[in-house]
């Protein structure tokens with residue numbers, strides 16, 4: 305794709321603060337002259353009164369057709385009997401890898417200043433199979449499914465990512481000392497793929513040990529690849545190291561080059577509609593989307609404008625200790641962008 | 646138990662550095678005049694040439710009879726086809742709760758200085774069922790089993806622990822938004838028990854969010870209770886916050902008042918036999934054992950001697966940045982103990 309022909313991308317603003325932070329992305333991208341036409345679709349935990357639906361077929365088709373999209377938060381009610389829309393999208397669109405870069409933000413101080421890693425999570429199976437049942441009263445079981453196909457696919461993605469992004473090491477995270485068959489298969493697939501990438505160092509780390517190493521010395525890690533639930537846990541842990549889910553982007557990768565970038569934080573119903581939300585995670589996810597579209601120059605410039613605005617510290621939302629509104633913080637970013645160009 | 650009649654306790658030194666650090670505990674306890682007779686048994690990943698066994702029936706009977714014991718590390722070979730001895734002991738002795746206190750050590754600096762929490766892990770079921778099979782070639786599954794009985798038992802232990810140890814809050818850690826049936830049952834049991842303890846604040850935290858909160862602000866947590874695998878992961882994460890598994894004790898609780906204290910770090914074969922191992926985790930586990938035996942005075946004094954020796958910083962093993970041998974560090978502790986009395 306050239307960066308002058310406009311690209312059509314799907315936009316799911318989502319629940320709660322979703323619409324506000326989506327507005328922020330649109331505004332920053334427009335100011336930066338990013339040649340994207342947004343095709344906006346309503347996908348939400350609240351039924352759409354117009355369509356009487358949580359998620360229409362058209363919304364899915366939009367991503368399938370455009371092959372690229374951006375997604376805000378969608379609430380996942382616990383025990384409400386219906387599946388998380390986040391998962392439904394992953395499943396319907398066969399988004400097999402979830403990529404979460406995690407790096408210390410210069411200018412936003414946490415206990416860590418040396419984080420620079422990428423978690424790559426298998427996104428379709430494992431503990432997320434949805435297969436559960438009661439055996440007898442008081443005894444329930446859940447099935448964790450690991451397949452050779454999905455494991456090879458995500459391993460291949462991880463090694464290819466490492467190679468094309470100048471990364472040196474891939475760590476496969478597992479608990480094969482306990483789940484010898486499932487996690488054992490996952491490791492076997494990683495090893496097979498590793499052989500095709502002799503230039504990338506490959507290692508295997510047990511998940512409990514990985515978590516300990518991450519909090520002691522995250523600089524030990526580079527690219528991490530793992531089954532679904534471990535990816536869920538470790539990506540949040542890593543986000544915590546650099547400030548939390550409000551600051552970390554993600555992108556879901558599907559077959560046929562589909563990419564759905566996604567802010568993975570919650571929908572924050574308590575502050576929804578109050579112009580208080582921090583749009584950083586969605587903005588940085590948007591930047592991942594631009595990189596995926598090879599709009600590298602604009603991606604890097606917008607990225608710098610976001611990082612510099614946070615570093616400057618004059619405009620920050622409440623979650624980062626500031627008192628700016630979403631719109632003021634957004635304005636600070638596109639003003640910064642203008643000044644930089 | 647009075648602290649003057651000698652108590653018989655089982656001792657499993659274990660693999661690798663196990664015998665050296667067990668020696669250290671025996672030495673410190675003897676110097677402190679702790680009235681314990683150790684009944685030592687060989688349980689190891691290496692077959693005992695005398696008994697031709699990894700684990701004899703007598704070793705199990707010893708714990709069952711004495712109802713109290715201390716255990717060093719045992720290696721868990723990955724993919725060697727036989728079960729971890731650690732798990733075998735938990736299973737055979739029905740050690741249903743694994744208690745891991747985790748607190749910042751004054752004098753041992755990490756990025757955190759405000760950790761003071763207890764993880765209580767269900768220790769018998771969940772992802773550790775050992776039930777796995779291949780469905781068809783390339784498709785494997787593991788069963789996670791949650792029962793009402795085991796969940797109630799560990800929840801009861803956690804709330805009782807909180808109440809009797811001056812703790813104010815119990816957080817149940819789960820992923821019931823995905824595993825609605827298994828983790829849902831676990832939560833249901835926790836809620837039932839919570840109702841019997843109105844003086845303890847009860848909350849439920851999704852595991853991914855829990856990990857993020859732990860690395861951002863561990864002071865938010867007090868007592869955490871959770872299914873087996875989450876306990877494995879979170880207890881290691883927490884250990885990492887305060888310096889690692891070399892510094893954190895644990896104790897396994899069984900039916901009929903059985904308690905098997907345990908150092909949960911590895912057997913460190915690379916430094917085994919070299920007088921370099923850090924005995925702190927096993928010593929602190931020994932202290933947990935003494936508290937369990939209500940030998941509180943000696944427990945607190947030995948505890949202080951360990952903490953003060955580390956804080957003083959003159960004698961530290963290599964893993965803590967020092968150059969002391971195991972025996973010198975041990976000597977420093979019992980010398981400190983003598984000076985304090």
Ligand SMILES: CC(C)[C@H](C(=O)O)[C@@H](O)C(=O)O
Nearest residue numbers: 380388390536568822823853
């Ligand atoms: C909301 C929840 C179902 C989801 C998950 O568990 O995958 C979230 O935690 C995430 O990481 O995107």
Ligand SMILES: CC(C)[C@H](C(=O)O)[C@@H](O)C(=O)O
Nearest residue numbers: 481482512721729731877909
């Ligand atoms: C060695 C391993 C089987 C064990 C576990 O997973 O429980 C260990 O990590 C632990 O926490 O005691």
